[in-house]
Amino acid sequence: MKKVVYFGNKTSGFQSTKSTLETLEPLLSEIVEIHSYSDKKNKLVRLVHMIIGFLSHVGSANTIVIDVYSSAAIRYAEMIGFMSRVFRKKYILVLHGGNLPEVYRRKEKRIKRLFTNASHIIAPSHYLKSFFESKGYVVQLVPNIIQLEQYPYLKRKKIRPKLLALRGFKPAYNPMMTIKAVEILKTRGIFTELRLLGNNDEEHFDEVMAYIKEKNLQDCINVLPKQEKLVWITESKNFDIMISNPFIDNTPVSLIEGMALGMCVITTNVGGVPYLVKDNEEVLYVTSDDEIGLADKISELLTNQELASKLSQHGRSKAEEYDWGHVKNLWGKLLT
Structure with missing residues (x-):
């Protein structure tokens, strides 16, 4: 079974609703062996937890999956994307947030490095798919899920x-x-x-x-x-x-x-x-x-x-x- 490490926000421990990652993780475990990060509330602690998690699994992981948010959490994606490139690991980006096109316009040079080197870019909506395709990226539509x-x-x-x-x-x-x-x-x-x-x-x-x-x-x-x-x-x-x-x-x-x-x-x-x-x-x-x-x-x-x-x-x-x-x-x- 392929091994995947998924980096995103696991928020149910300090918020009342599950994040996309928390919903997906048990379902993806049907098809791959999956480890995920991070459930830490403090932003600095969360970043450190992600880095440690990456280093712990980078040797055995087949694929890195990274949630990309339009908030300050995009920094986590940039860090894990950078580390994936350093270690020559294939990574997939999963886009979130209706304001992501505006973030891209403001931080295009930074985000280009992350996007250009991704093996796949996933969008949960035609809205994000259309925008990033207009910027020259190949984007696959994979909808958010409910059970x-x-x-x-x-x-x-x-x-x-x-x-x-x-x-x-x-x-x-x-x-x-x-x-x-x-x-x-x-x-x-x-x-x-x-x-x-x-x-x-x-x-x-x-x-x-x-x-x-x-x-x-x-x-x-x-x-x-x-x-x-x-x-x-x-x-x-x-x-x-x-x-x-x-x-x-x-x-x-x-x-x-x-x-x-x-x-x-x-x-x-x-x-x-x-x-x-x-x-x-x-x-x-x-x-x-x-x-x-x-x-x-x-x-x-x-x-x-x-x-x-x-x-x-x-x-x-x-x-x-x-x-x-x-x-x-x-x-x-x-x-x-």
């Missing part, structure tokens, strides 16, 4: 005004847009129940809580800490609409998860989202930072049973394309 059996499908027909938002209070996810849409609906006499999952150490938590109190929205907004996946999946049957309105995104797994469960998804049409799902077929689009538009889309779902039923059915069909059974062969061709 479909974990997501029991419930077809939504007549939609209840019950909303679920998973993405929390970080700036990129624009939680105030969701809160203000609920406020607008309340002024229109439409009372919704929003469950907003997010942690109190995220940047906009205090702002969101203060606004809810100021506008007397406690009767329609319930803020809870982020939950383990199996918990919110179990509770999802009590909600019919998923809200996702980030400023920038690539291939949001939470959006795919919502569709898999049969929820009607409303999302901002930013970054890679238009490459992923079709408006009025699989999801509803709303313009970024447009709380009035979001309120209008929610109202439309509450009154249009035919639309809701279509989104629920077509969304599930779309999500099936991201099941591990479909994606496993793509990884197998790259690693074995």
